[in-house]
Amino acid sequence: MRYFVTGKQMKQIDQDTIERIGIPSLVLVERAGLAVADAVEEIITSGHPDLSARDKNKKNVRILIACGTGNNGADGIVVGRILHGRGYEAVVFLGGNPEHETEEHRRQQKIAEALGVTMMRKTEDLSGNWDVIVDAVFGIGLAREITGEWKNILEQLSEIAKRDGAKVVATDTPSGIHSQTGHVMGTALRADLTVTFGYGKTGLFLYPGRNYAGKVRVADVGFSDVSLERVGWDCKSLEESDLADLPVRQSDGNKGTFGKVLVIAGSRGMSGAAYFSALSAYRTGAGLVKVLTVSENRAVIQTQLPEAVVSVYDPDQITAEEHSTDFLREACDWADVIVLGPGLGQEPYVEYLVEAVLEHAYVPMVLDADGLNTVASHPYLTRYFTENIILTPHMGEMARLCSCPISELREDPVQTVKAYSSRYGVTCVMKDASTLIADKDGTVWLNTSGCSAMAKGGSGDVLTGIIAGLLARGMDCDRASAFGVYLHGLAGESGSAKFGENGVLASNLADEIAKLA
Numbered sequence: 482m483r484y485f486v487t488g489k490q491m492k493q494i495d496q497d498t499i500e501r502i503g504i505p506s507l508v509l510v511e512r513a514g515l516a517v518a519d520a521v522e523e524i525i526t527s528g529h530p531d532l533s534a535r536d537k538n539k540k541n542v543r544i545l546i547a548c549g550t551g552n553n554g555a556d557g558i559v560v561g562r563i564l565h566g567r568g569y570e571a572v573v574f575l576g577g578n579p580e581h582e583t584e585e586h587r588r589q590q591k592i593a594e595a596l597g598v599t600m601m602r603k604t605e606d607l608s609g610n611w612d613v614i615v616d617a618v619f620g621i622g623l624a625r626e627i628t629g630e631w632k633n634i635l636e637q638l639s640e641i642a643k644r645d646g647a648k649v650v651a652t653d654t655p656s657g658i659h660s661q662t663g664h665v666m667g668t669a670l671r672a673d674l675t676v677t678f679g680y681g682k683t684g685l686f687l688y689p690g691r692n693y694a695g696k697v698r699v700a701d702v703g704f705s706d707v708s709l710e711r712v713g714w715d716c717k718s719l720e721e722s723d724l725a726d727l728p729v730r731q732s733d734g735n736k737g738t739f740g741k742v743l744v745i746a747g748s749r750g751m752s753g754a755a756y757f758s759a760l761s762a763y764r765t766g767a768g769l770v771k772v773l774t775v776s777e778n779r780a781v782i783q784t785q786l787p788e789a790v791v792s793v794y795d796p797d798q799i800t801a802e803e804h805s806t807d808f809l810r811e812a813c814d815w816a817d818v819i820v821l822g823p824g825l826g827q828e829p830y831v832e833y834l835v836e837a838v839l840e841h842a843y844v845p846m847v848l849d850a851d852g853l854n855t856v857a858s859h860p861y862l863t864r865y866f867t868e869n870i871i872l873t874p875h876m877g878e879m880a881r882l883c884s885c886p887i888s889e890l891r892e893d894p895v896q897t898v899k900a901y902s903s904r905y906g907v908t909c910v911m912k913d914a915s916t917l918i919a920d921k922d923g924t925v926w927l928n929t930s931g932c933s934a935m936a937k938g939g940s941g942d943v944l945t946g947i948i949a950g951l952l953a954r955g956m957d958c959d960r961a962s963a964f965g966v967y968l969h970g971l972a973g974e975s976g977s978a979k980f981g982e983n984g985v986l987a988s989n990l991a992d993e994i995a996k997l998a
């Protein structure tokens with residue numbers, strides 16, 4: 482399990498470490514600089530064939546360390562001093578107004594001066610021929626849009642990196658990326674690798690920040706979980722070792738032990754959504770899956786997935802009359818878990834269907850796609866929301882549910898998903914390139930697995946089935962959602978390894994899940 486923090490929280494952790502625990506700032510800065518210097522040297526010696534050949538004569542490897550006036554810049558000066566000491570041609574650029582330099586910054590300048598490190602202040606000197614650029618301009622202290630001189634410097638560095646084919650290593654955060662939201666603050670410098678200190682910063686894992694950060698390495702520079710617990714964190718994130726917490730399949734279980742999933746999905750001419758959801762629930766380990774769909778879909782589902790029980794209805798018979806939905810009540814009573822919504826369409830009868838299921842289901846339910854659209858266009862349906870409900874909207878559906886544009890949701894996505902979940906007391910999975918999951922207790926999970934292969938028709942239907950399968954295996958709504966999203970992303974990654982990111986199909990995702998869950 483990883484914990485991500487905002488820049489503000491990281492500053493408090495910094496303060497707690499220095500003031501309460503007593504580790505001097507000088508030590509933290511030294512270790513931060515060392516971690517970045519090691520990463521730069523790793524890139525030179527292993528990751529870059531041209532450079533590793535030149536490494537035989539380190540003087541030929543040219544490294545520019547661009548430093549701002551804050552403590553991020555202080556880290557940068559340490560990087561320059563260490564790489565200079567190791568024999569590289571490391572040049573430190575000190576930008577900005579010297580009067581704004583922090584105490585740590587000045588202290589590091591003195592040490593670097595005493596050791597003969599080359600330091601320069603003129604922007605004209607930036608355009609040497611660099612092999613590696615270390616970005617130590619802004620870290621978690623970035624407080625506003627970047628304009629003026631700094632904007633010019635960062636844009637110049639971007640151009641130089643492109644022109645020279647230089648690798649860019651960011652210190653703590655790529656300069657210009659907001660450490661909480663991942664937004665570009667006027668301009669930003671794209672890194673190949675970001676070495677971040679102590680804990681991941683949320684903004685490095687949300688887009689567009691995620692694109693600018695490149696590979697992210699979290700370096701231990703001396704912060705302790707004692708401070709993290711005192712200060713708190715922004716999001717949690719699952720990693721591969723957490724998969725050990727998935728429920729173990731009882732060796733003496735029968736199909737009843739592993740739960741009955743009811744998939745209410747599909748409409749006339751739309752059987753795929755029901756199929757992918759049901760298939761994925763089975764692939765994730767559900768004991769029995771029943772598909773409840775329109776009569777027209779019976780034959781195709783039975784042929785595609787003979788393992789599923791298929792039950793059908795005639796949409797024309799579903800009306801505002803209460804008895805017309807009696808069959809839904811019976812179906813809900815049968816189920817341990819319900820998926821409601823994939824491919825249901827938006828004909829008028831769907832409102833009555835969704836209302837009947839929301840009203841009569843007392844088991845965990847995944848509400849997706851047209852189930853969500855129906856709630857968005859008939860907001861009175863939210864009165865049926867209970868703690869048993871998981872909503873899985875993509876950004877478009879979320880915008881409809883919240884009646885606001887996507888751009889507004891993205892201003893602070895962590896707060897958006899948290900606010901929705903706490904307003905209705907439901908688990909909310911807000912699907913995006915970096916999916917966020919808000920639990921009912923206010924915990925937010927940021928998912929880092931997955932790739933662009935998942936952005937394809939049917940992928941969301943697969944996710945509903947995976948979450949349903951985990952619920953059927955006994956996980957609660959919050960954990961089933963976080964683990965479901967994580968597994969879905971891993972399935973995308975392993976599917977891509979076989980078929981390429983362009984070639985993966987929803988059915989491949991479902992197949993990959995079989996090996997992961």
Ligand SMILES: NC(=O)C1=CN([C@@H]2O[C@H](COP(=O)(O)OP(=O)(O)OC[C@H]3O[C@@H](n4cnc5c(N)ncnc54)[C@H](O)[C@@H]3O)[C@@H](O)[C@H]2O)[C@@H](O)CC1
Nearest residue numbers: 506509510513551552553619620621622623624625626653
């Ligand atoms: N003891 C510490 O404080 C430690 C700090 N560390 C490093 O220090 C960084 C945080 O240091 P700081 O809090 O000094 O902040 P930064 O160094 O990230 O930046 C702050 C400086 O930039 C200026 N600034 C902010 N936004 C600006 C904008 N848009 N345009 C122009 N100037 C702007 C501020 O006025 C300030 O001078 C971390 O990211 C990390 O790299 C690490 O060395 C670990 C220990």
Ligand SMILES: [K+]
Nearest residue numbers: 616619652654
């Ligand atoms: K930086």
